[in-house]
Amino acid sequence: MKEIDELELPGDVRYSATHEWARMSGDTVRVGISAYAQDRLGDITFVEIPQVGASFAQGERCGTLESAKALSELFMPVSGEVVAVNSSLEESPELINQEPYAGGWIIDVKPGNPAEWEILMTSDAYRKMLEGLE
């Protein structure tokens, strides 16, 4: 288990209080889970991802992550429609542990409400929140 100051928390994404990250790229938002989340969950062994075309509200449950010890929920960091899913996770869920911000991305979303972006935390704010959790 890593210390908070050892976790990679890149500045080019925003974070939710439930440990998802969101990266704006053109008119879509890519979503994954933070280095903190994958570190505390341990090995991810199975991912249940929503179907392309499904729509969810911000904060709504949209999938599950199975790990060695537990089952955790994936929540939508922004509302919108799922326009792509990372099919590599079906065979290689460990990508979430190995590259949480790159090959371990989970879904791409077409955001429904740009104002929601501002509710998400910067890396500094997220790190402060994590320090408060431990």
Next chain:
Amino acid sequence: MQAETRTTPLHSWHSARKATMGDFAGWNMPMWYPSGAVAEHRAVITHAGIFDTSHMEPILVNGPGSLDLLQHCFTRDLQACVGSGRTALKPGQCVYGAYLDERGGVIDDAIVYQFAEDSYMTVVNAGMGEIVAGHLRSHGEEFEARIATLPGAVGKMDLQGPLSAKILATVLRDPDRVLRDMGYFSFKGHFDHASAQADTTLADGTPILLSRTGYTGEFGFEIFVDARRVLDLWETILSAGRDFGLMACGLAARDSLRAGAVLPLSHQDIGPWPFINHPWSFALPFNKDQTSFTKRFMGDCVLEMRDTAEHTLPFVGYDPRKVLLHDRPVVLDRAGHEIGVVLTCVADMAIDRRGDRIVSMASPNAPDNFKPRGLSCGFIRVKMRREPGEVVVLRDSRRSIEVTIVEDIRPDRTARYPMNRMI
């Protein structure tokens, strides 16, 4: 259970290696190291893993009434338990069984080791040393046996996996002599240098008790050593194992490995209910046609409960998705009727389905570049006997998963392989 969390002599080592720690039976133990529980589980199948098991508790039983006491309290018939010929336990041999209460419920499971005539050791689970010792003492006067626990004095580690003997051979003094004839469930040496049995040592002279047993279903050893030498031995073995793919492993991998090997976790898969109608009938002193017991013992009333007691059965799922035990998951038959409870549900990450077969990473017929997705597995306890092959549903508050009742889970396990194939 202890009010304060206890730690083993390796606690600082685990913390320094950034293990994810968790509490287990009153002990703060590593759940997994940064390499992760999946890699640790697979290392034991393909190479080797080492586990800190110093939370387990040895109890010494000595005196002229030792055999009679153990015959009265332990579920194995020590005069007829070894091999298919059912010979008596001899010095240097050990056997797995359980201690039952008068109603046939499990107090704890254990291994009994025989050092010499009138001299035994029994190793019980974390937090159970004083409880089982008290249980034995309550019969001690009747049987002229002295019962001693050794709190904090003895450490233990388990070296498990097909390369275990090769690793061990590099740290033992006279490895050929020690390992050559070591069969499954035999042991050598003693952790106490003052003992007459302390004839098995490391290269530096440290005495160990080396037991060809374990809790993974894979080939390997449990090693007992003076608690002050635990860290030295742990680091020596890890260093020796570097070229053999040895990994330090936590309790998560231990749990998933033992479940895949159809081994029970005491106080979870066996407990205060009748110890009968389960996959571990070998732990009861049945006669050859399974109609009666070969001895009388405390809890032998379980024999009369066969027609009424619930059934504990292994199952395997279709992917690594689990139900969560703290959710108190239930078992449903295909018609949706509730028929029982889930005792263990983990994922064995070294196996997968290929058609109607289960294949392990260790299977000789595994496909090239076999990368198992893992399968959920464990034990259920149901009201009525169910046959292997029957599909049931496990349900917790969030999901339902289909699983199949089976007789065995992970194929091609190595625990019983002959030593000459492994050295």
